[in-house]
Amino acid sequence: MAQAKTKDLPAGANLPFIYREYSAERLKQALHKMYLIRQFEEGAEESYMRGLIHGTMHLSIGQEASAMGICMPLTNDDQITSTHRGHGHCIAKGAEVSKMFAEFFGKTTGYCRGRGGSMHIADVSTGNLGANGIVGGGIPIAVGAALTAKRLKSDRVVISFFGDGANNEGAFHEALNMASLWKLPVIFVCENNGYGMSTSMARSTAVPNVADRAAAYAMPGVIVDGNVLSEVAEASHEAVRRARAGEGPTLIESKTYRYRGHSKSDRNRYRTKEEIDDWMTNRDPIVRYENELMEFGIIDQAGIEAIREAVAKEIADGIEFAKASPSPEIRNLERYVYTETV
Amino acid sequence: MDQAVRELSYAQAIQEAMAIALETDERVFLMGEDIGVYGGAFQVTGDLVERFGADRVIDTPISELGGAGVAVGAAVTGLRPIFEFQFSDFATLAMEQIVNQAAKMRYMLGGAVSVPVVMRFPAGSGTGAAAQHSQSLEAWLGHVPGLKVIQPATPHDVKGMLLAAVADPDPVMIFEHKLLYKTKGPVPEGYYTVPIGKAEIRREGRDLTIVATSIMVHKALEAAKTLEAEGIDVEVVDLRTVRPMDKETVIESVKKTSRLLCVYEGVKTLGVGAEVSAMIAESEAFDFLDAPIVRLGGAETPIPYNPELEKATVPQVPDILAAARSLATGSR
Numbered sequence: 300m301a302q303a304k305t306k307d308l309p310a311g312a313n314l315p316f317i318y319r320e321y322s323a324e325r326l327k328q329a330l331h332k333m334y335l336i337r338q339f340e341e342g343a344e345e346s347y348m349r350g351l352i353h354g355t356m357h358l359s360i361g362q363e364a365s366a367m368g369i370c371m372p373l374t375n376d377d378q379i380t381s382t383h384r385g386h387g388h389c390i391a392k393g394a395e396v397s398k399m400f401a402e403f404f405g406k407t408t409g410y411c412r413g414r415g416g417s418m419h420i421a422d423v424s425t426g427n428l429g430a431n432g433i434v435g436g437g438i439p440i441a442v443g444a445a446l447t448a449k450r451l452k453s454d455r456v457v458i459s460f461f462g463d464g465a466n467n468e469g470a471f472h473e474a475l476n477m478a479s480l481w482k483l484p485v486i487f488v489c490e491n492n493g494y495g496m497s498t499s500m501a502r503s504t505a506v507p508n509v510a511d512r513a514a515a516y517a518m519p520g521v522i523v524d525g526n527v528l529s530e531v532a533e534a535s536h537e538a539v540r541r542a543r544a545g546e547g548p549t550l551i552e553s554k555t556y557r558y559r560g561h562s563k564s565d566r567n568r569y570r571t572k573e574e575i576d577d578w579m580t581n582r583d584p585i586v587r588y589e590n591e592l593m594e595f596g597i598i599d600q601a602g603i604e605a606i607r608e609a610v611a612k613e614i615a616d617g618i619e620f621a622k623a624s625p626s627p628e629i630r631n632l633e634r635y636v637y638t639e640t641v
Numbered sequence: 642m643d644q645a646v647r648e649l650s651y652a653q654a655i656q657e658a659m660a661i662a663l664e665t666d667e668r669v670f671l672m673g674e675d676i677g678v679y680g681g682a683f684q685v686t687g688d689l690v691e692r693f694g695a696d697r698v699i700d701t702p703i704s705e706l707g708g709a710g711v712a713v714g715a716a717v718t719g720l721r722p723i724f725e726f727q728f729s730d731f732a733t734l735a736m737e738q739i740v741n742q743a744a745k746m747r748y749m750l751g752g753a754v755s756v757p758v759v760m761r762f763p764a765g766s767g768t769g770a771a772a773q774h775s776q777s778l779e780a781w782l783g784h785v786p787g788l789k790v791i792q793p794a795t796p797h798d799v800k801g802m803l804l805a806a807v808a809d810p811d812p813v814m815i816f817e818h819k820l821l822y823k824t825k826g827p828v829p830e831g832y833y834t835v836p837i838g839k840a841e842i843r844r845e846g847r848d849l850t851i852v853a854t855s856i857m858v859h860k861a862l863e864a865a866k867t868l869e870a871e872g873i874d875v876e877v878v879d880l881r882t883v884r885p886m887d888k889e890t891v892i893e894s895v896k897k898t899s900r901l902l903c904v905y906e907g908v909k910t911l912g913v914g915a916e917v918s919a920m921i922a923e924s925e926a927f928d929f930l931d932a933p934i935v936r937l938g939g940a941e942t943p944i945p946y947n948p949e950l951e952k953a954t955v956p957q958v959p960d961i962l963a964a965a966r967s968l969a970t971g972s973r
């Protein structure tokens with residue numbers, strides 16, 4: 300994937316992909332959503348600290364460009380499967396934060412009616428087939444959804460998000476093989492944040508890049524800087540085109556980083572503070588995107604401020620909605636286990 | 642031998658057992674996801690990697706099926722692996738190696754090999770981790786001849802049973818309830834074993850037998866205290882081993898009390914308590930029963946995220962109290 304070297308471009312030269320592809324309005328919406336993802340997770344984290352949310356959660360703060368960039372070329376009809384670190388995917392695909400908070404608070408107004416929580420968060424109505432508590436669990440499901448798309452000629456594409464750790468599960472390998480064999484409209488998106496819990500890629504994976512695995516399944520393997528929105532979106536755009544054209548799957552490896560610990564019980568003993576600080580101060584995906592937008596005259600400081608404020612209000616309203624919502628009733632404990640027949 | 646006894650947590654007791662096994666037997670090694678520098682998802686392995694090195698405390702990739710198979714292969718050829726699953730739920734990814742290979746290899750080869758592998762499974766609900774991280778699957782593995790399946794309930798037992806598992810020539814599956822990890826109890830220093838296949842009477846009583854497993858043992862004991870004040874004298878049997886089951890201890894207890902309540906966290910239908918009930922119904926204790934057997938097990942649902950629903954999914958002390966009261970006065 301061509302690196303976007305915006306600083307070196309003479310005026311009027313080719314701009315990075317998204318600035319050629321999308322309207323200023325769409326580009327500002329993308330920034331809005333990236334802020335929405337970050338502030339949603341900060342709000343969830345704070346609610347957890349205050350004891351309003353129980354269990355655990357996996358935050359994707361620092362990975363927003365990856366979720367957003369992949370989803371930019373998608374329509375509402377396209378589908379995704381997500382992971383335990385799935386809040387960003389859910390929002391990028393179109394979910395409302397109020398119903399997500401309600402789910403985290405265990406309420407009936409939540410997307411999973413209080414049954415799923417953070418690890419299973421999904422808005423099926425916007426094409427999200429589920430976050431997943433099982434590493435690699437969603438990958439074959441995405442292939443199945445792509446089989447449906449092909450059989451029903453729906454023109455739909457399916458994205459499967461997963462982490463670097465998931466590439467060592469058998470499900471990953473079996474799924475990629477079938478997808479390629481049957482030329483299915485599915486895109487495998489590995490969000491490589493360097494670690495599966497405490498285990499670095501170097502300590503878990505026999506190849507240096509997850510994208511290298513693509514060769515074994517005869518599909519393109521593309522590496523992008525996952526913290527540069529345009530690069531991610533461009534790779535997604537091409538993979539979506541391929542998939543819709545019936546040319547089969549693509550494996551995209553989006554190199555990124557999670558700022559927070561793996562979950563709420565991580566002491567970060569496997570990485571240095573310097574490493575974390577470096578990513579946070581020098582490669583933050585939102586800061587990088589904002590700087591580009593300002594450089595290309597798409598937004599100014601006041602415009603960014605306005606987005607931040609609007610998002611902050613959306614988050615505060617979402618939390619209020621969640622707090623005010625009712626909890627499920629115990630007598631409904633066995634609901635949704637099987638399909639109700641009326 | 643006089644061994645000093647200290648208060649240790651359940652997690653510390655497991656760690657101590659593994660340290661003793663690593664120290665005393667060169668063949669022993671640990672495998673699992675994030676058991677090294679991370680110390681294990683529940684901090685059970687802790688700093689063992691610093692003490693014994695990365696060759697004997699091995700972080701695996703996220704590959705449960707492959708990892709379990711590697712442990713089986715190493716066990717068959719002379720090593721003594723202790724394989725940690727990050728959550729017992731992930732046994733489902735490794736069922737092939739556990740059920741088709743580890744359990745049957747010795748049998749299929751006509752006794753030519755043994756499979757001395759130990760697998761540890763953090764299990765159970767109560768942590769808000771929802772449907773895929775909260776299951777109690779001991780009955781699944783208990784259904785497989787060739788496996789031994791244990792559910793120690795105390796720090797003392799988990800240390801002794803883990804050491805017994807390491808010494809055992811056959812595959813032993815240990816289900817450790819996550820809510821037990823921080824519970825404390827007396828644990829002797831040094832090496833000792835607690836036999837696999839032997840139940841323990843935790844409290845003697847005349848009126849009613851509660852057969853409980855894992856964390857339910859503690860809930861049953863708590864209920865028994867309340868019931869004592871009401872004049873109901875409860876005997877609590879800690880089953881400890883699901884397979885092979887200690888029938889004799891349970892039968893003798895039921896013959897004495899004539900009433901049986903089974904309490905277990907796994908899904909009620911086809912669960913551990915179903916087997917205990919059927920075993921009693923087939924035994925000489927049947928004629929002694931003064932009332933129908935009662936089972937309290939997990940609800941017929943995946944574990945929900947909402948904390949109130951989650952609690953309602955598995956037996957709690959008030960459920961045990963209510964069941965015991967009506968059983969104590971019920972008749973056939």
Ligand SMILES: Cc1ncc(C[n+]2csc(CCOP(=O)(O)OP(=O)(O)O)c2C)c(N)n1
Pocket residue numbers: 357383384432433434435461462463464465466492494495496561674703705727731734
């Ligand atoms: C089958 C399975 N094994 C292990 C786990 C425990 N676990 C949850 S997330 C995780 C790390 C996943 O790493 P990666 O795929 O890189 O995703 P990331 O957390 O970095 O987003 C592990 C080991 C699990 N949930 N499912």
Ligand SMILES: [Mg+2]
Pocket residue numbers: 462463464490491492493494495496
């Ligand atoms: Mg990762």
